[in-house]
Amino acid sequence: MIKGLLGIIDKMHIEVFPSKEYIEPPKKTIIVQLNPEKYTMKHNVVFCESQATGTSGSDLSFNRIEGEEVTFDFFFDSSGIVPPGKIKDGKGEETFLDAVGDIANALKPAIVNPFGEVETVEKDVEEFKNLLMGYDGDTHQTAYLRLLWGGYSLSCRLKSMDIEYTLFRKDGRPIRAKVKCTFKGTVSYKIMVAKENKSSPDLTHERIIKMNDNLALLSESIYDNNSFYIDVAKNNKLLSFRKVSLGQKIKFPPIK
Structure with missing residues (x-):
């Protein structure tokens, strides 16, 4: 809301929840560095195929509708050209000072010290990966997530992550990365049974x-x-x- 009033583009949020019920507030909220340019949605119906002996065709019997899958490309850049992303505790709600800081960063000229060493993106990418797919020894599960961007919302879990490094320092350490993530929608057993029972x-x-x-x-x-x-x-x-x-x-x- 505050950002909208100040003309700042709302960034995509990824909320990290402690359990599959999504009742408690999120433990962390990731505010991405750059909004994705596009995303791909996949819906899949699974059939049981049976074919009688001596026939050329098969009979498709409905089995189930799988959870929605969506794929996003996230970009990380530590060159200083783009303001950094954020990881906040709880819901990560933006304050007035946050919005003012974003404006200041957007207006700040991208001056890079030619004698300084640019930070690598390795730490940011590793933290991002650990939040999305880190294994919890208490629950014996990976994270439960909620994607929020504009009117889009999906309760999900990370299915796969591909990391591609595209720009490097002189010593070979990366300063830019593209992280392709596929998320699979999830619902609790109670809600799933309720949806299937009219x-x-x-x-x-x-x-x-x-x-x-x-x-x-x-x-x-x-x-x-x-x-x-x-x-x-x-x-x-x-x-x-x-x-x-x-x-x-x-x-x-x-x-x-």
Whole structure:
């Protein structure tokens, strides 16, 4: 918000979470050095193939829809031409001073000391890699991540990382790198089961009121419990659970 008001481009954020529930605040937030120029999304349907003896074709039976995959290229540069990325604790929310600092860095001339030694990007790339795919000895898992960029959001885990170094100092140490990352979307078992079960009380349902429909009975059929109809009435701003009009659309929110 602050950056938008000051005309600074919002950078992509990668939040690193301690568990698969995504309930606790993130441990760290990576703010990338440069926004990716593009990204590739992949959606995959898996079939079971069966072919009868003596036939030339196969019968495809639906098996599953795999989680979304997305690939980004991240750039690291320590030459001083581009302001550095950031790694912050928690959600990494930008303050007014952060935004002012970004403006100052953007306006600062890129002057490189010809007698100085340019820092390498090895440390930044290694820290980035450890946050995204470092193994946690307590949970016996790699990191749970959330990608945030504009309106795009994906809860995911890192599937693969390719590191390409493209510019070097005289001693052969890299000062520029392109890191290609493929992330695979993930959901908790509870949410996955809820999505696959169309009548699950963990999903929001909509019903169009028909003749002889009763809010209490509809609530009981969805929640498998006869005590939520008052909450449904309040959620739909009804004056009374008995005053439901024919053809009215009623939403039944998930149980929290």
